[in-house]
Amino acid sequence: MAALLLGAVLLAVQPQMAPARPAGNPRTDDGPSASVQKELLRKTSLRDDAHPNGASQQLPQTIIIGVRKGGTRALLEMLSLHPAIAAAESEVHFFDWEDHYGNGLQWYARQMPFSYPHQLTVEKTPAYFTSSKVPARVYNMNRSIRLLLILRDPSERVLSDYTQVFYNHMQKRKPYPAVEEFLIKDGQLNVDYKAINRSLYYFHMQNWLRYFPLEHIHIVDGDRLIRDPFPEIEKVERFLKLSPQINASNFYFNKTKGFYCLRDSGRDRCLHESKGRAHPQVDPKLLNKLHEYFHEPNKKFFELVGRTFDWH
Numbered sequence: 001m002a003a004l005l006l007g008a009v010l011l012a013v014q015p016q017m018a019p020a021r022p023a024g025n026p027r028t029d030d031g032p033s034a035s036v037q038k039e040l041l042r043k044t045s046l047r048d049d050a051h052p053n054g055a056s057q058q059l060p061q062t063i064i065i066g067v068r069k070g071g072t073r074a075l076l077e078m079l080s081l082h083p084a085i086a087a088a089e090s091e092v093h094f095f096d097w098e099d100h101y102g103n104g105l106q107w108y109a110r111q112m113p114f115s116y117p118h119q120l121t122v123e124k125t126p127a128y129f130t131s132s133k134v135p136a137r138v139y140n141m142n143r144s145i146r147l148l149l150i151l152r153d154p155s156e157r158v159l160s161d162y163t164q165v166f167y168n169h170m171q172k173r174k175p176y177p178a179v180e181e182f183l184i185k186d187g188q189l190n191v192d193y194k195a196i197n198r199s200l201y202y203f204h205m206q207n208w209l210r211y212f213p214l215e216h217i218h219i220v221d222g223d224r225l226i227r228d229p230f231p232e233i234e235k236v237e238r239f240l241k242l243s244p245q246i247n248a249s250n251f252y253f254n255k256t257k258g259f260y261c262l263r264d265s266g267r268d269r270c271l272h273e274s275k276g277r278a279h280p281q282v283d284p285k286l287l288n289k290l291h292e293y294f295h296e297p298n299k300k301f302f303e304l305v306g307r308t309f310d311w312h
């Protein structure tokens, strides 16, 4: 998070700089994310406002709105395998941070990578999903925009949320309380814990459905994307009406890491090691309480979206 914040700060103070590769980008390599063509675009975008062959900075036609710890980075990286995708590298936080939103849509467009007319521009900011003011703002920009939402088991997401903050503190050599201190209050599950609230998917989804029809919000199953990415990515291609370009050979399983890495024009890359960290050991009784707590909210969510997920 600290690294991402730094990236955002750099963008804020240097708005004229194209954010092709801002600092604090949690990637494992510094190579191109998709094709050589895109790399050319990036190089060009670092020059002042050059528009070679009609490339320009577009407002996103699709946004990955969340959820935090749902697999948004993995989704963006995988989608970037497609040559018709131009992805913003850093989390822009345009719609949820007042100082960014106050800069206006032109500023937002300037945070986007250069793209060709046949390409779709995409950005991801996982905080959008749980921010109640964001849906109206996105609607005001483009009411027919297509949205991507990646979700995983809400209890797992809570632990992953905690784990990320825990590691951020560790890196700064700051102490951080055990997960139980957040999860329990007066012997009960502490439902005021923000990480628990963020996993109440139906609550946040309702806000989005006030502005967008369900058909314009594609939900990616984050648990499946990690286990077997290709079928989930195929569905995203179809939703975005992209030609089927990504194929199974773009993914290979890394046994050491325990999850899939990407193969892109013969280049291999895996997600940053901060992804897929082990969660803290939690007392099974407490874990059970979490599962029970989410039972009703999950049911409400399934009804809301007309689809079920394989969650506890």
Ligand SMILES: *[C@@H]1O[C@H](CO)[C@@H](O)[C@H](O)[C@H]1NC(C)=O
Pocket: 059, 060, 061, 062, 142, 143, 144, 145, 146
């Ligand atoms: C709004 O979003 C739709 C769907 O992605 C896209 O086709 C259209 O070009 C967008 N409009 C603008 C003005 O960006």
Ligand SMILES: *[C@@H]1O[C@H](CO)[C@@H](O)[C@H](O)[C@H]1NC(C)=O
Pocket: 191, 197, 200, 203
């Ligand atoms: C979750 O948090 C929001 C504010 O962010 C609040 O309005 C809502 O009531 C909370 N939901 C529950 C069930 O506590």
Ligand SMILES: *[C@@H]1O[C@H](CO)[C@@H](O)[C@H](O)[C@H]1NC(C)=O
Pocket: 245, 246, 247, 248, 249, 250, 265
């Ligand atoms: C998969 O895509 C790559 C390009 O990304 C291509 O070279 C390869 O032939 C494709 N494989 C199949 C089975 O379509």
Ligand SMILES: *[C@@H]1O[C@H](CO)[C@@H](O)[C@H](O)[C@H]1NC(C)=O
Pocket: 254, 255, 256, 257, 261, 268, 270
């Ligand atoms: C697999 O993951 C390990 C551990 O992160 C890494 O050192 C190695 O380079 C990866 N191998 C491939 C082929 O991606």
